[in-house]
Amino acid sequence: MGAIKISYLSLFFYxxxxxxxxxxxxxxxxxxxKSVLIAVLRMVVQLGFVALYLETIFRWNLPWxxxxxxxxxxxxxxxxxxRQSGLRFGVFFLSTLPAYLAAVLFSFLTFFIVLDVETFxxxxxxxxxxxxxxxxxxxxxxxxxxxxxxxxxKRKDEYIYYLSLGASRREALKPFMAESMKAAIAPYxxxxxxxxxxxxxxxxxxxILGGASPAVAIQYQIMxxxxxxxxxxxxxxxxxxxxxxxxxxxxxxxxxxxxxPDGSGR
Amino acid sequence: xxxxxxxxxxxxxxxxxxxxxxxVREGEKLLLRGPSGCxxxxxxxxxxxxxxxxxxxxxxxxxxxxxxxxxxxxxxSFLGQTLPQFQVSADELLQMPFRYRANxxxxxxxxxxxxxxxxxxxxxxxxxxxxxxxxxxxxxxxLILQVLLLNKPVAxxxxxxxxxxxxNIAGAVREITADPRRTVIAVSHQAEWEAxxxxxxxxxxxxxxxxxx
Numbered sequence: 001m002g003a004i005k006i007s008y009l010s011l012f013f014y015x016x017x018x019x020x021x022x023x024x025x026x027x028x029x030x031x032x033x034k035s036v037l038i039a040v041l042r043m044v045v046q047l048g049f050v051a052l053y054l055e056t057i058f059r060w061n062l063p064w065x066x067x068x069x070x071x072x073x074x075x076x077x078x079x080x081x082x083r084q085s086g087l088r089f090g091v092f093f094l095s096t097l098p099a100y101l102a103a104v105l106f107s108f109l110t111f112f113i114v115l116d117v118e119t120f121x122x123x124x125x126x127x128x129x130x131x132x133x134x135x136x137x138x139x140x141x142x143x144x145x146x147x148x149x150x151x152x153x154k155r156k157d158e159y160i161y162y163l164s165l166g167a168s169r170r171e172a173l174k175p176f177m178a179e180s181m182k183a184a185i186a187p188y189x190x191x192x193x194x195x196x197x198x199x200x201x202x203x204x205x206x207x208i209l210g211g212a213s214p215a216v217a218i219q220y221q222i223m224x225x226x227x228x229x230x231x232x233x234x235x236x237x238x239x240x241x242x243x244x245x246x247x248x249x250x251x252x253x254x255x256x257x258x259x260x261p262d263g264s265g266r
Numbered sequence: 267x268x269x270x271x272x273x274x275x276x277x278x279x280x281x282x283x284x285x286x287x288x289x290v291r292e293g294e295k296l297l298l299r300g301p302s303g304c305x306x307x308x309x310x311x312x313x314x315x316x317x318x319x320x321x322x323x324x325x326x327x328x329x330x331x332x333x334x335x336x337x338x339x340x341x342x343s344f345l346g347q348t349l350p351q352f353q354v355s356a357d358e359l360l361q362m363p364f365r366y367r368a369n370x371x372x373x374x375x376x377x378x379x380x381x382x383x384x385x386x387x388x389x390x391x392x393x394x395x396x397x398x399x400x401x402x403x404x405x406x407x408x409l410i411l412q413v414l415l416l417n418k419p420v421a422x423x424x425x426x427x428x429x430x431x432x433x434n435i436a437g438a439v440r441e442i443t444a445d446p447r448r449t450v451i452a453v454s455h456q457a458e459w460e461a462x463x464x465x466x467x468x469x470x471x472x473x474x475x476x477x478x479x
Contacts, residue, residue: 157348160316164344165363165416168336250332251315 003209015040054127063121070130074100077134081239084138085145086260095246099238100137107133107231114223129224132203136228137235144184144236145243151176152247152254159254169244169252177240184236188229195225267292267449268313268420273321275308275472282308283319284472292419295443295450297459300469306453307347307424309469313451314344314422340368343413347425347453349405356400357393360412374415382411385441387434402429410438423452427459435459 006014018040025032057065078097082089111120111129119125152159155176162172195201203224207217247258268290275283283305290296298306312319315335323330323338330338352359360379363369383392386407392400400408406429413421421442427435435458443450443462452459460466468475 155350157346158350160311160344160346161350163316163339164314164342164346164422165412166340166366166368167363168367171366249318251318251335253316253318 003211015044054123057127058123061123066121066123066126069127070104071101073131073134074104077138081138081141081145083260084142085149087145087149087243088258088260091246091255091258092243095242096239099242100134100141100235102238103137103231103235104130104133106234107227110227110230111223128203129227132224133228133231137232140184140188140232140236141239143187144180144240147180147183148176148240148244149247149254149258151179156254163252169248172252173244177244180240181233181236185233188232192225192229195221201225267294267326268451269322269324270313271322271324273309273312273319273323275305275312275317275319277308277317282472283312286321286469286472286474288467288474290449290451293446293449295462295464296452297463297466298451298453298469299455299460299466304469305472306469310344310422310424310451310453311346314339314342336368341418342420342422343416343418344422345409345413345424345426347428349402349409352397354397355393356395356397356408359397359408360393360415363412363416369416372416379411379415382414382441385437386411387437403431403434406430407434407438410442414441417448419447420449420451423450423454425453427454427456432458 018036022033022036025036057069075097078093078100079089082092082096108120108126108130115125120129152173159172159176162175163169201221201224204214204217204221207220208214212220247254249255270286270288273283273286274281286305286309298309300306308317311317313323315323315330325338325341328334354362361374364372364374388404388407388411392404392408397405397408406426410423410426413423423442427438430438435456439456439458439462442448442452452463454460
């Protein structure tokens, strides 16, 4: 049994429900109506395109195309993480890319414990699972890189203190990285521990709607949550180390040019 | 021992330290003085390459650059005027630098630690107290103790006794300057430092005043 199809007309009428929050915004004179309309329009157009090219990729079902697609997703995720962390793309892109590649590749290899190779590399598995993992590692990596670079600017004296007591750059960075990692991992722990109580995740809901039994959906959900947690932790750790290799000059001074000119005073 | 040649620091188009040249002898106790904002702290940070600068620094007749910077820094302890915040106990903080690779050959001397605790006027329970719970003066004295335990050939201090009372300033300055082999470069306006210094250098608007360098 598959998911029951929704007609385009019904979907159109459902979209009209957006008028309700818009009316609330108008009533409270909050100038967000334009932003809401643009966001909804973008969502519809973006998802429309996704449907079109995923239909094609699923039809082709070529492993190299699937991997190429995953590579593009990793590159886009890397770019989004750097932008949201206020860091320059040109400085970091090539140094953080291997961190995400390594973390995702490791996570894919772990799937072979539970799925056979042929099933996993098929477009219907690898692309949604890859997308779900990448979508979920964004938040943690943004928090960690933002926290780390921000702390190094705000608490420059502490960093200098470690160096001036004989710490190498690596040793001096360790307390800052531990703090950033802790802050970045905390939301994942909360999500994992409240899973099923506070939220029924999208993948599980989708599988149940698609006709899978709740028991099977839960098995997949446990697998994906472990994959997200492992990939997030690994990517956060690696991206912090890899990014720090290019963030300093030869004298262990944080280079001011690593930050985007965002007016935050950093 | 340390020769600074034509050192200048510019930040955001503004010259903070301008063409400073000075030499510090082995074992010398050198005091830097000058009005607030005249570039003393920036000069000290530049000395350890924590600030980008133009000019040169020589250590024991060898020019310091990125190839030997780590070795140079490993012979110097530096305490800036802004003290970091830590959530660890005073004793854990004292042990921390001895875990760094560069200091692995040093072991904190327990007898010396006890002697310094007494000399710096600490009471018995201080080591178990969290650094965050110490007063400003206690924090300064604890970090001085840490530097003295590390016992590097050069110690650089920036207003490190500013939160101490007269008695504790005298005790701290006495301990810092007691070893004739230790080279000390300090920024302070306190009379105790002046009395203990072999030489006083005056700075104004980023420059060393004539006749004091």
